[in-house]
Amino acid sequence: MRKRMSILAGALAVGLALTGCSSGGGGESDPENPDQVEVFTWWASGSEKAGLDSLVKEFNSQYPDIEFINAAVAGGAGSNAKAALASRLESDNPPDTFQAHAGAELSDYIAAEQIQDLSGLYEELGLTDVFPADLIDRLTVDGKIYSVPSNIHRANVTWVNTQVLKDAGLDPTKAPEDIDAWISDLQKVKDSGVDAPLAIGTEWTQMQLLENVLIADLGADGYAGLWDGSAAWDSDGVKTAVDHYAQLMEFVNQDYAGLDWDAASQIVIDGNAAYNVMGDWAEAAFTQAGQTWGTEYTTWPTPGTDGIFDFLADSFTLPVGAPHEQAAKDWLTTISSAEGQKAFNTVKGSIPARTDADPADYGEYQQSAMTSFADDTIVSSLAHGAAAPIAWSSDISSAVGKFGSDRDQEALITALVAAAESALS
């Protein structure tokens, strides 16, 4: 008996050890060898990994002599990767280029002089002409541009299960006018027997919903003002938005705090909820479940945000002291090229940052997103690092998480004001 037990224990230990091992990809970075580029991302699985692979293929054909070294660190939305990156930068051992959300999230690296000004590269490649002016504005800090976007995502999309809406007697093709109309629709769906009509997940997805409500209630300018200090966080507009947000949270699934976005989308896919607010990367989850846009599911800009594009982008940087600077610039060139953007975005499900991309290469949803990106007012997403520096968005995330457990509107507004004060001081 004892022997069998120990064999079992041994087998379990081996199993644990195996799952603990991470897969190291590619070779080692060698500073002496100029024909290498070490690229740090958190694209380690799913459509993101497929997109990166496709991008690398394009890079290899543009620069056949340069060896690509994958330094991807797995983990949800880059949380592990950011910690790993911070320790590498701290010890002056930067990768040749690393992935970061474009916009305010870069401000810490810029202030610490850890990444280089890429304005020269933009001029050399003529990128200022092919990226939309709104985007260039968001990438520019004190007249300098520090990163090259590889893709654009939209964060104010509501995903709708058409059958659940039809069962409640609602027309899924028509989006409610504003948040109030949406809330009354949610009530109708609830009355039709759906316990939790609005699916939601963990802290950052709640933060994304709040951000959507803020955009809907304050409009693009009012929302943008929150981030540069020109609009107050205790204004009536914000209070209305928080009240709306609190009402929306009355319609959500109980187990939200433990769900990541994909689990929340799955609730809509399964027909246990009518709506989910998520970025356009959720498209892949719906199509992989065998659903077609317009039949089983449909999308709208979140009620009240029609005509506004809540933007976020992944981008690549050039760290100070990158061991293979020229090769890193070659990588950035590939990313910004029309072919590179096509290789990545057609696979990942996002849209290209370049305005000269051919819509015919992309799917139906992506085409509509490309039109919106070209025509709509663009605002920066809070939940995805475009609107506020890391410390600020992390404070908001915690305040939203607290609200999720105590539902105290006053406390939420106080916390939002305090977060803004400490960030803008």
Place this chain on the structure above:
Amino acid sequence: MRKGIRNWGPPVLLLTPSLILVAIFVYGLIIANIQTSMTDRHSLASEGAFVGFENYITLLTESRFLHSLLNLAVFTVVFIVGTMVFGFIWAWLLDKGVKAEGIFRSVYLFPMAVSFVASGVVWRWLLNSAEGDRASGLNRMLQTFGLDFLQNSWWNEPIWGMAAIAMPAIWQLSGYIMALFLAGFRGIPDELREAARMDGASEWKLYRHVIFPQLSPIALSALIIVSHMSLKVFDLIMAVTKAIYQTEVPATYMWIALTENDYAKASAIATVLLILASLFIIPYLIHTMREEKRSS
């Protein structure tokens, strides 16, 4: 003189490397950490000027940190009481004599072989807070047995949620406490019990006056071991809930502060944790030192 060196030379030579390593990587880094915690290094860019205890004052007046301390307190109390009670009861039952003791011992000890991270993944599912149609894990089990009223949102509860997170920790460590207590029970010579019985002690009096006093050093070590594990709890929470507000404890808050590049705040939290742990450890060290002196 030469004989002297022969006597103490080799042991010192053997100990030196580890002494140097401990001095640098434990005590040196503790000092470096305290130093950082007294600067204003709140971002990648800032130099870190000396600000004294400012970070500690901000921390201890910040509702978020106090919330994490409260969470930790709830967790610690439930975890310690749970492991001690279950560990003791199991050890007592085994000591009373059950059939196939070996099997029970292995069954109870086995969870300790699994890491918090690995068991946390399972408990994440077991403690799923969905109720009704979408229930899974424990809530689904309660439904199946017709105990619907016991369904709850587990760790998503504002105050008592941390008690739910303590369940996996209790499950994991009760067996270890059981092993400690069992060793204690076995260490008490049968003659003592027999003598007590001869003197006419009832079963309760036997435990009260003969067995419990002999077990108290073991209970104390067990208490110290689980309490310092509880103060450091990080992996279990990251595995079950990830770093979110509802289940925030100082260790996960420290990690968040670090990923925000707020080095000063992170190291201040680390120092607070060190002080909390030493509140438990130092009395224990003093106690054992006294015991050793007494016995030598």
